Amino acid sequence: MTFSTFRTQWFSSFADVRRETLAGIVVALALIPEAIGFSIISGVDPQVGLYASVAIAIVISFIGGRSAMISAATAAVAVVVTPLVRDHGVPYLFAATILMGVFQILAAVLRLDLVMQFVSRSVITGFVNALAILIFMAQLPQLTGVTWHSFALVAGGLAIIYLLPRLTKAVPSPLVAIVVLAVISIALALPVRTVGDMGRLPSGLPSFALPQVPLTWETLRIILPYSLTMAAVGLLESLLTAQIVDDMTDTESNKRRECAGQGGANIVAALVGGMGGCAMIGQSVINVTSGGRKRLSTFIAGAFLLFLLAVAGPVVGRIPMPALVAVMIMVAIGTFSWNSIRNLRRHPPTSSAVMLVTVAVVVATHDLAQGVLAGVLLSGIFFAGKVRRMVSVARTTGADGVVYQVSGQVFFASVDRVTSAFLPEQGAPVTIDVSDAHFWDISGVGALDKIIARLRRDGSVVEVIGYNRASADLVDRYALHDKTGFELGVVPH
Incomplete structure (x- = not known):
């Protein structure tokens, strides 16, 4: 890589460094509750999801194919591995994650990224809308059984997020919202849930270690089905997210390199005691809307998260959840394709049906892969019917x-x-x-x-x-x- 290419992909000026750093800090704060939540879904200690998010974000910033896209521990992968952890233990999770990475690198060699050419725009729109709905629904538990203070903080956070840019865009408004609400919550000792209430934050740095599993055919038989599913789900979500970030930034990504990068990042994550992951559309939208455009913002997200875990854990644990809920609601609103509602009458009925079916299946199953598969199959059936006539x-x-x-x-x-x-x-x-x-x-x-x-x-x-x-x-x-x-x-x- 030449120096000019490095500057183009990472930063071109001091203003770039400042903007990318601030965007990465916002993303790092938004990653914490997500990673803890996904760890709980998988049945593992919170540090497994947090260390995975650190490793994947840092590694993918160097070897990924899409600048400014955020990859970390995700729900799509967490749901898949829950039975594996329950039946065989955490070491098998790490082994399955390594094999997942190998499969993803193999997918890059076989050019499976070209499969994205068969995903129609209607399916992508349905995927985006479904994900926006799931992001919003994921915030509802934080708004049930709480005092009025939580609702007030969420409302205040949304006000800062949407009104501050009218005054200045020097600092990302989500970051300002998190800081202001944290100060208010701590100073007034408000009775609201905090990040620390979600799970114990790790202290110290992760260390490299091989999974403690027997190297036998029986181990391979156990982890193989999980690894294949994790690899497929991770690549599907990553490639779709890359396409969405391409559209948001009006730039192109290297899908083949992204496949290989996801594989390498997951292997490293497993070696430092982390679970598997993939691209995250919610955090990627946060990054882009906060001004992130380069690889530096992705690196800062992982590096700053590591700093928070190693040095500022007690402070991070006191961040009020309503502040992060406000940010994620902003992400849900910004992610949803509102034009798709108006286009239901303007677009062909078959295209609208594909979009709606994709949304319905994803929301009903909470499985992005099933929704996309249903949308692609329905698109193929409609296309065949059209050509038939x-x-x-x-x-x-x-x-x-x-x-x-x-x-x-x-x-x-x-x-x-x-x-x-x-x-x-x-x-x-x-x-x-x-x-x-x-x-x-x-x-x-x-x-x-x-x-x-x-x-x-x-x-x-x-x-x-x-x-x-x-x-x-x-x-x-x-x-x-x-x-x-x-x-x-x-x-x-």
């Missing part, structure tokens, strides 16, 4: 017999429309012109076979003309009755 067969008669003109894409979804258009010709010569058609799969070839066989049983002489090269190759390879004769320049049917 574009196939047409025109029949004309003349002195030389009957001519069928086939136009459009002939594949598994359209073969019924094609075959049903051919009539019994009672021995009349038949010419099938496919010059405006394309055969995509063996279903299309099979349909042509069926048509030719049926017409011949009725005594017709059948000739097929107009194959393109790709269709001819497919027919020559898989047709049962005839070959195209494409190489000879004739079509002997």
Whole structure:
């Protein structure tokens, strides 16, 4: 990496350093309750999630493919590993996380990042909206069974977050909100929940250690299914988040490098006693809206979190949860695509249906992967249905017999429309012109076979003309009755 490239990716001026540092500090504070909460979900000590967030954020800032994106311990991975920790213990979690990282690096080698090309805009919009709803819902437990002071602090925090930028943008308003509310809460000894109430914060620095598990085939059998699921879920959420940050910043990311970077970061996280993780859209939105655009902000998020845990743990533990709830509500509001509501009438019904199904499945299952999978499958079904309707067969008669003109894409979804258009010709010569058609799969070839066989049983002489090269190759390879004769320049049917 040249020095100019380094400056471009990390910082270009003192103003960049200041802005990126402040954005990273905001993110570090927002990571603490999330990491503790995800640790609790997994059934492990809070330090496992916190150390993972430190390691992943720092490592990904160097080797990731998307500047300013935040990666750390996440709920998507935490939910997957809960049974593993319960049945086999924390050391197996660390081993599974290392194998997860290996799979993600392998995914980069195999270019599985290209799968993102098959995720439609409607699915991405549904993913974003569902995540915004989940982020908001995750704050509700902090607003139940509490005194009016918590609601007042949340309202005050939101007021600072949205009104301060009208006066000045020198300091990120979420950071100001956290500091001001913390000072008020501590000074007045308000009866509100604090970060320390969520779990015991670790003291000291993490240390490197290999997982204490037997190196046997039995261990591999136990962790393999979990590692595969963690790797898939982590990459899916990371690549979708990268696409969202691309859109927010109007820049491009290196998806292949991001896959490998996620793998390397998870391996390091496991070696320092952390759980697996991936990109976090909520914290990434906080970073971008706070001014983060470079790798420096991601590094500062991890490094400052490490500083807080090692040095300022008691102070961090006194930060009021309403302050962080206000920040996360801001993230939920900013993440939700409000235009998508207005576009429900303007966009095609199929696109709106895909978006709504993605949202519904994610919110119902709290599983982003299931929602995206449902959206992608529904998009594919709608697309196939649309292409199916574009196939047409025109029949004309003349002195030389009957001519069928086939136009459009002939594949598994359209073969019924094609075959049903051919009539019994009672021995009349038949010419099938496919010059405006394309055969995509063996279903299309099979349909042509069926048509030719049926017409011949009725005594017709059948000739097929107009194959393109790709269709001819497919027919020559898989047709049962005839070959195209494409190489000879004739079509002997």
